[in-house]
Amino acid sequence: MVKDKQYLYIPGPAPVPPAVVTAMTKPVIGHRSSDFSHLYRGVVAKLQAVYQTENDLFVLSNSGTGAMEMALANTVNPGDKVLSLITGFFAERFARIAAACGAEVERLEFPWDGPIDLARVEEKLREEDYRAVLVTHNETSTGVVNDIAGLGKLVAKTDALLMVDAVSSLGGVDIKTDEYQLDMVVTSSQKALMLPPGLAAISVSPKAWGRVEKCKEPRVYFSLADYRKTMVKGHTPWTPAVTLLYGLDAALDMILAEGLPRVFARHERLGRAVRAGMRGVGLELVAPDECASPTVTAVWAPPGVDPDQLRKIMREELGVVMAGGKGSLAGRIFRFGHMGYVGEFDVITGLAAVEMGLVKLGYPVQLGAGVAAAQRVLLADKEQGRMQQ
Amino acid sequence: MVKDKQYLYIPGPAPVPPAVVTAMTKPVIGHRSSDFSHLYRGVVAKLQAVYQTENDLFVLSNSGTGAMEMALANTVNPGDKVLSLITGFFAERFARIAAACGAEVERLEFPWDGPIDLARVEEKLREEDYRAVLVTHNETSTGVVNDIAGLGKLVAKTDALLMVDAVSSLGGVDIKTDEYQLDMVVTSSQKALMLPPGLAAISVSPKAWGRVEKCKEPRVYFSLADYRKTMVKGHTPWTPAVTLLYGLDAALDMILAEGLPRVFARHERLGRAVRAGMRGVGLELVAPDECASPTVTAVWAPPGVDPDQLRKIMREELGVVMAGGKGSLAGRIFRFGHMGYVGEFDVITGLAAVEMGLVKLGYPVQLGAGVAAAQRVLLADKEQGRMQQ
Numbered sequence: 001m002v003k004d005k006q007y008l009y010i011p012g013p014a015p016v017p018p019a020v021v022t023a024m025t026k027p028v029i030g031h032r033s034s035d036f037s038h039l040y041r042g043v044v045a046k047l048q049a050v051y052q053t054e055n056d057l058f059v060l061s062n063s064g065t066g067a068m069e070m071a072l073a074n075t076v077n078p079g080d081k082v083l084s085l086i087t088g089f090f091a092e093r094f095a096r097i098a099a100a101c102g103a104e105v106e107r108l109e110f111p112w113d114g115p116i117d118l119a120r121v122e123e124k125l126r127e128e129d130y131r132a133v134l135v136t137h138n139e140t141s142t143g144v145v146n147d148i149a150g151l152g153k154l155v156a157k158t159d160a161l162l163m164v165d166a167v168s169s170l171g172g173v174d175i176k177t178d179e180y181q182l183d184m185v186v187t188s189s190q191k192a193l194m195l196p197p198g199l200a201a202i203s204v205s206p207k208a209w210g211r212v213e214k215c216k217e218p219r220v221y222f223s224l225a226d227y228r229k230t231m232v233k234g235h236t237p238w239t240p241a242v243t244l245l246y247g248l249d250a251a252l253d254m255i256l257a258e259g260l261p262r263v264f265a266r267h268e269r270l271g272r273a274v275r276a277g278m279r280g281v282g283l284e285l286v287a288p289d290e291c292a293s294p295t296v297t298a299v300w301a302p303p304g305v306d307p308d309q310l311r312k313i314m315r316e317e318l319g320v321v322m323a324g325g326k327g328s329l330a331g332r333i334f335r336f337g338h339m340g341y342v343g344e345f346d347v348i349t350g351l352a353a354v355e356m357g358l359v360k361l362g363y364p365v366q367l368g369a370g371v372a373a374a375q376r377v378l379l380a381d382k383e384q385g386r387m388q389q
Numbered sequence: 390m391v392k393d394k395q396y397l398y399i400p401g402p403a404p405v406p407p408a409v410v411t412a413m414t415k416p417v418i419g420h421r422s423s424d425f426s427h428l429y430r431g432v433v434a435k436l437q438a439v440y441q442t443e444n445d446l447f448v449l450s451n452s453g454t455g456a457m458e459m460a461l462a463n464t465v466n467p468g469d470k471v472l473s474l475i476t477g478f479f480a481e482r483f484a485r486i487a488a489a490c491g492a493e494v495e496r497l498e499f500p501w502d503g504p505i506d507l508a509r510v511e512e513k514l515r516e517e518d519y520r521a522v523l524v525t526h527n528e529t530s531t532g533v534v535n536d537i538a539g540l541g542k543l544v545a546k547t548d549a550l551l552m553v554d555a556v557s558s559l560g561g562v563d564i565k566t567d568e569y570q571l572d573m574v575v576t577s578s579q580k581a582l583m584l585p586p587g588l589a590a591i592s593v594s595p596k597a598w599g600r601v602e603k604c605k606e607p608r609v610y611f612s613l614a615d616y617r618k619t620m621v622k623g624h625t626p627w628t629p630a631v632t633l634l635y636g637l638d639a640a641l642d643m644i645l646a647e648g649l650p651r652v653f654a655r656h657e658r659l660g661r662a663v664r665a666g667m668r669g670v671g672l673e674l675v676a677p678d679e680c681a682s683p684t685v686t687a688v689w690a691p692p693g694v695d696p697d698q699l700r701k702i703m704r705e706e707l708g709v710v711m712a713g714g715k716g717s718l719a720g721r722i723f724r725f726g727h728m729g730y731v732g733e734f735d736v737i738t739g740l741a742a743v744e745m746g747l748v749k750l751g752y753p754v755q756l757g758a759g760v761a762a763a764q765r766v767l768l769a770d771k772e773q774g775r776m777q778q
Contacts, residue, residue: 006416013417013631021414024632027395028402028585030710061587062451063628066610073608100608190628196417198450198587198630219462219489221455221611238454239579241587241630242402243413321419 009350010323011140011168011296011337013190013197016247020194023250024243031242037234043245044231046252050170050193050260051185053177053203058227059248060200061241064167064188067200069097070222071163071184072132075211078102080131083124083160085116089141089326094134094165102217103131112139112328115291116146122154130160131211138169141326143298143335144287145173152180161208167191170201171255172267172295172339183208189244192267192295194251194340198244267294269381270338270347273374277351278336280373281358281365286333295339298325299354300332305363307334313357320353344378398739399712400529400557400685400726402579402586405636409583412639413632420631426623432634433620435641439582439649440559440574442566442592447616448637449589450630453556453577456589458486459611460552460573461521464600467491469520472513472549474505478530478715483523483554491606492520501528501717504680505535511543519549520600527558530715532687532724533676534562541569550597556580559590560644561656561684561728572597578633581656581684583640583729587633656683658770659727659736662763666740667725669762670747670754675722684728687714688743689721694752696723702746709742733767 029035048057082103084095087110099105110116133155138145155162161183172192177185183205189195212224226237271294278299286298301307314320323335351370358365418424437446471492473484476499488494499505522544527534544551550572561581566574572594578584601613615626660683667688675687690696703709712724740759747754
């Protein structure tokens with residue numbers, strides 16, 4: 001392989017478009033200037049458009065984990081009851097953060113190869129009053145996407161805040177923050193938003209603000225009150241990662257120019273092609289079709305194949321990088337990320353690499369079968385698209 | 390002026406060298422890869438060299454304020470007594486963070502136009518047991534640098550941890566972390582380290598680790614225990630700002646290639662030239678010479694001149710951006726940053742702009758007098774340097 005020509009298929013960080021890289025080379029400006037206010041206000045407005053919200057929204061200079069901590073630290077007091085919907089590795093992290101903020105966390109466990117069950121959530125909400133319900137929209141560790149529209153309807157009837165980890169979905173999957181009644185939605189920069197890591201974001205509903213005002217211990221860096229106060233001037237309370245904000249501005253321009261419906265349709269279609277392709281290779285998928293993520297696909301390793309060995313061969317001999325399993329799925333699956341700056345031939349390349357990696361490992365594969373299955377999906381959709389025009 | 394040709398003289402963010410900008414355009418890699426471990430371990434080792442420490446050190450994806458919170462949140466339990474040396478705006482922030490972490494903060498106030506008084510600190514340490522002493526090494530709001538070597542000797546004799554905010558000095562001013570017995574030193578990327586904002590760092594002495602193990606509430610994002618655990622693999626606990634780390638690696642290479650003694654001497658010499666230049670213009674300085682910062686100079690506005698008006702004219706008509714006063718010094722001073730990627734002609738340009746701005750405001754100035762005073766310092770030092778060779 002060409003040295004250093006690497007293809008990144010992990011579910012974040014995802015590839016960064018050249019226009020975004022270029023934007024980040026602009027000279028740094030002071031973050032107490034009017035030029036900065038102009039930049040920051042523009043980024044916030046564009047990101048609100050992608051969030052489909054009129055709620056307050058802040059861009060944060062930390063990772064998505066920090067944004068999750070911000071949501072909890074500003075709304076939950078020690079001893080408050082929080083319902084945590086456990087669907088995978090990142091849902092576990094959300095629950096851990098709630099506990100670290102002093103919440104009394106009730107865990108509602110679901111199988112890692114399926115979505116949340118709304119009936120069970122409804123039952124819990126009937127039994128007990130919670131301060132917050134925590135959900136992972138798109139569980140990056142399993143490739144399962146959860147029904148947050150349905151969940152929103154249930155939680156809105158209660159006093160609980162609905163907190164959504166949309167780190168690996170926002171910008172790739174349709175999230176109607178206001179219509180779904182999502183109180184706090186957090187995401188980060190290095191996934192479908194097409195940026196390097198380093199930024200996160202959070203939206204805050206009026207219902208959530210009501211809770212922020214009663215919260216005792218947000219500490220400092222993650223204090224939403226400080227973010228709200230400085231937003232009046234279009235500033236951030238602490239020094240922001242300015243060059244990443246240049247990049248986010250450029251990335252949001254690209255997303256809005258493509259148009260949200262087209263962006264979401266592209267992700268859905270490429271996700272379907274990846275799934276068809278994996279099945280064409282003869283592999284089984286972790287998530288059933290009805291809750292399959294448009295941004296990441298988790299694949300069971302076939303019998304006798306160590307997925308980490310497969311990933312090592314793909315990485316070292318083909319320059320193709322995929323992710324392994326996390327938590328209880330470590331050593332059992334591999335994961336193919338298809339979020340953000342991804343097109344048809346990225347899917348083809350990834351599938352071809354999986355086929356070649358398996359052959360290198362001595363596993364019987366009909367070369368080209370997975371690629372062909374994906375091509376058929378992509379061509380069928382094109383035909384359909386042409387007919388609809 | 391050439392549109393968009395802007396000269397940044399605020400005390401952070403400071404100018405970024407082209408080699409650093411270029412390094413940050415490299416493709417993003419996964420942060421659980423061995424390539425990342427190699428990058429991160431290298432950055433940490435180089436930064437330890439600049440810190441002059443063998444203590445553990447972590448690079449953080451947040452601002453310096455977050456690093457200050459990290460120092461306190463991991464070592465101070467609610468009710469612990471903390472001694473805060475108040476010397477300016479950023480010392481106030483450090484004290485606020487300590488209070489937000491539940492500490493009982495005792496404020497020891499010093500005039501904003503001078504350094505800490507070690508005798509008064511010694512007296513306090515004799516009277517009372519503190520968990521931590523907080524000091525701002527280089528008070529960015531006043532241009533005063535404090536004697537942390539002397540302070541280190543005093544605090545080392547007690548059970549208190551010495552926490553140093555070195556945000557605007559580290560990399561520009563000699564800080565011998567181990568020799569001075571500094572327990573936790575925090576800094577951030579956008580000052581003398583020549584990077585855009587978005588990264589911070591913290592060093593942790595064995596004495597500080599002893600306290601971390603007894604601390605109840607670090608929460609999650611700033612948990613030092615998590616940083617220590619993942620460092621075994623050369624990883625960070627949460628997604629790091631990878632492209633900024635590429636930049637930091639390149640910036641540290643530049644600093645170490647120039648050599649720490651030369652880097653510190655350059656800052657000291659340019660600081661002296663700025664001060665001589667300001668006096669040549671007829672202006673008075675906030676900090677006396679004996680505690681004057683090598684990285685930022687605060688200047689009193691002359692009678693009848695609004696410093697913010699002067700800054701506005703320099704910014705809008707000359708493209709030269711300086712900073713205003715903060716806290717009690719707002720509307721009374723302006724500040725000239727000279728940290729990181731700064732050379733002789735940056736000083737000349739900044740001084741010429743101050744002269745021209747004052748003339749534009751109708752204030753009587755002998756054009757060129759400040760520039761000449763700086764030139765004399767720079768030439769005299771060159772002569773001396775030549776004779777010493």
